[in-house]
Amino acid sequence: MSEPSGFRAEVRAWLAATQGPEGLHDYGPTPQAGDVPTGRAWQALLAEAGYACLHWPEQWGGRDASVADQAAFAEEAARADVPRQLSIVGPDLVGPVLMAYGSELQKSAYLPSIRTGEHLWCQLFSEPDAGSDLASVRTRARETPEGWVVDGQKVWTSGGVGSDFGILLARTGGSGHAGLSMFVVSMDTPGIEVRPLRQMDGESKFNEVYFTGAVLPLDALIGAEGQGWKVATTTLGRERLSLGANSVEMFRALEHLVAAAESRGRLGASLRASVSELWVRVWLLRTTWERAIAEGAEPGDASFSVLKLMTAETQRAIGDLGIEALGPDALASEQDEPLVQRMLVSHAQTILGGTSEIQRNILAERILGLPREPSPRA
Ligand SMILES: Cc1cc2nc3c(=O)[nH]c(=O)nc-3n(C[C@H](O)[C@H](O)[C@H](O)COP(=O)(O)OP(=O)(O)OC[C@H]3O[C@@H](n4cnc5c(N)ncnc54)[C@H](O)[C@@H]3O)c2cc1C
Structure with a gap:
């Protein structure tokens, strides 16, 4: 294979010269609970060197990188047996969503700590009866003067244990796409219980997440009420x-x-x-x-x-x-x-x-x- 050039060569050289934290290995898109400390330290190193959140605009510490450069980075990271980032959820799913739909307050509150790895996020979309057909989500968020009161159950939440925040798809209105809204959830909110699931490969990356009267602040809503489906599709792909x-x-x-x-x-x-x-x-x-x-x-x-x-x-x-x-x-x-x-x-x-x-x-x-x-x- 020919010698790489341009951005790929720069990345390969940096990866070869950089000592990652002890025990770091390519754990895939989401860390297991045991991989979180090394993953966080690795993300901090990436942020310091300008290789974190490559696709983000420069305003938020990214490089506005082309799809080709992002792909070259992912491939070089795999060659070096290191993860390309702490987890897929914060940098790839939540970051672009907040930039497109979040308030200025949400952007400045959450984007910097996603980039540096200080905060780990999980994706709270799938439910026992809503996977491929995500528009069937039944977890409900009711608006009250105290905040959004959430009741329901999520499943297959990768990295739920150890996550600081989650991005939650919940029903605020009637059936179908138009009744869905998206929220930021602090995972230590009272009324949220994370239960790990043991997989057939012996790992426990998945979790069930139960919401029982969990109260989210009124400004936890991302975008407008009823815009959840549009926000969710930004994260897919x-x-x-x-x-x-x-x-x-x-x-x-x-x-x-x-x-x-x-x-x-x-x-x-x-x-x-x-x-x-x-x-x-x-x-x-x-x-x-x-x-x-x-x-x-x-x-x-x-x-x-x-x-x-x-x-x-x-x-x-x-x-x-x-x-x-x-x-x-x-x-x-x-x-x-x-x-x-x-x-x-x-x-x-x-x-x-x-x-x-x-x-x-x-x-x-x-x-x-x-x-x-x-x-x-x-
Ligand atoms: C490794 C892994 C990580 C995941 N992480 C997360 C996460 O972090 N957060 C989260 O919210 N979810 C997560 N998921 C859940 C994932 O998004 C769902 O498993 C997926 O969307 C499928 O939904 P389901 O499991 O409910 O299956 P179903 O949608 O119930 O599908 C069951 C079967 O029916 C088939 N089927 C369904 N609809 C159709 C159709 N219209 N036409 C033809 N066939 C159809 C499916 O292909 C499948 O074979 C994860 C899943 C995996 C495997």
């Missing part, structure tokens, strides 16, 4: 920027898989053929991603949905192949736990940030021009 970083990680996983199979004498013709096919798929993915960026695609564009779909399905195929490479050891070997872990986590990739089925719907409707999916509420 940005995670697709990590796709290039994912390809670095997928190539690494394939190398690990080959080594594991070889050491067990399991690298037969069938496994070789499957590995080669997946290697080509990852190259195609990376090239398509580079082309989308070169053509000026933005994170919310349908082309990124196609890439999200291709990436998630390829990650899942690599995860499943890892188990074939390990054979019976997959059940017993501590040493190859990362491959087993990968197989388990790869299933989540086809769900988070919009499931594969939803990406296929977007592809069908927005790219192929097929008839729209009937609304579940029609």
